[in-house]
Amino acid sequence: MSADLVLSGLTKTFAASTAPALDDLSLTVAAGTCTAVLGPSGSGKSTLLRVIAGLESPDRGTVAIAGRDVAAVAAEQRGVGMVFQRSLLFPHLSVLDNVAFSDRVSGMPRARARERAERYLDTVRLAGYGRRRVGELSGGQEQRVAIARALAAEPAVLLLDEPFSALDSALRADMHDLLEAVRADVAPTILLVTHDRDEAARVADRIALVEHGRLLHEGTVVEAYRRPGSLRAAELMGTRNAVPGEVRGGIHRSALGEVAATGLADGPATLVFRQEDVRVDDRPDAASLGVVGTVEARRPVGARSEVIVRAGALTLHAEVPSVSGLRPGDEVSVSIAAELAHVVAG
């Protein structure tokens, strides 16, 4: 029941604003896979989903589902399901009738629609909740019902518009497990909009970075974190270390040393690497890219600590175990394995 989703050259400008909400955006989501669309607020992520669903029409560009251009297909016939941040469960219907909605609309007799709805409630681990009123559910349960309701319509493409961002972190983790189970079970093609990098990494196969309606980067989760397409993509993925330098003859030279930069033209380029991958030692590590500097500050980041090291004009960020004895003023060597560093143009 899943299908390829191919977007090409989508452009949309709303009358009220001059900047386009979508700017020549092309993206392919293979059947049965999940791509997370990640980007800051107001980057056009929700507009993208609404255009795919048929709730907005693009100024230019096409949406193709299973190889077919759906421009002329109304939202109710596209076979696209959507779960919003708010569950939008119909308050006048019971939980079961909410899930049975799509079947009832398509003309299925009530008893059979309810029987099928029961199965989908089971899929989202809410068996036995069917008779409840919508107002009697918790936030997490509401989103589960919303997912069951969307799945019951057997959509070829399932769009998730920040469906878990109103939930607390424990519930969110539950929902991620649930989504994994659903994917294993019915494998719809999923496009998930989120502003949470960890959620994208946890749930999706691939990550698409969108800003100002443009696609900045698209690739696997690992690529998004470790091989971003541009400096801005690296920033959006939360990479804190960017060391300016220059590429000459396929070699990048910076204050940290030399590293291969294959495929990049000569000119200014930036070495980017994750703060999680940085090593901080007392002694210089000869094998890696590195520099000697002074610890400037230290602050806790969850169970670990972030250390800020100043080396000349450079400011580098590293994460160390919270039991580390480093303190501001300490002289340290900061290094990064060459295979964990990445060079981007600019």
Place this chain on the structure above:
Amino acid sequence: MTAVDSPLTRSRGAGKALRRLLAVALAVWFALPLLPLVLWSFADRWSFPSVLPTALGIRSIDQAIAFGVVPALGRSLVLGVVVAIAATLLGALAARALTFGAVPGARFVSVLLLAPIALPPFAAVLGVNVVLLRAHVPSLVGVAMVLTVMALPYTAFVMRTAYGAYDRSYEEEARLLGAGRLQVLRRVQLPLIAPALARAAFLAFLVAWSDYIVTLIVGGGEVVTLPLVVASAAAGLGNDAAVALMSLSAVAPPVLLLVGVLAFGRRRTRSSKEVSA
């Protein structure tokens, strides 16, 4: 909106007693004027000095029937229902357009919709009367049309409040689940605004039910509704019992309707916390 029973809003102690007392006082205040009506309805004779009727009986019923109360009651009901349906439908459409659509001069249109309240009915009706006569509009249709306009401010206002609280995302969600326009209307929009529709229809019914001036002037005496029968009987002498009985029968239908609307609204609010109107 029903009050939520939370520790902050729950009244206790002296406040609770005071509230109960106030409720009883209000009930008495509203019910008291009806008491003489009940007494009069079944008083065959009630001479001046005595506090209670001097002779009880049901002669008033025959008298009221002789005044034509039964067909008048029927006409009033039909008129009320027709006006309720027409004004609610128009009010809902106007309110939806004003809330969601791009109505040119929306503010002006809103004011225009409320204008019938501000206008003295006498002034408007006397002019309209001539127009309707010249246009050969049947008097019953004319009365229904004018009363619909007079009820429109109430229905439009109630429905605007309802649509203001109505979330169109529900409609989008329904479409994505495969519902076409009619299905969205039938399965989502109408159920969600049903309590407001009931309230609006009730108000419109009341406008038609209790109207005297419009029915008298535009109807030209051909549309004899309950208020007209009561008024003509009250103008005569010795009809006190019949007038009392007919007045009581005029009070009953709206009260029954109100109870129905309230019960309907309560059932809905229990099932829906998000949608209020």
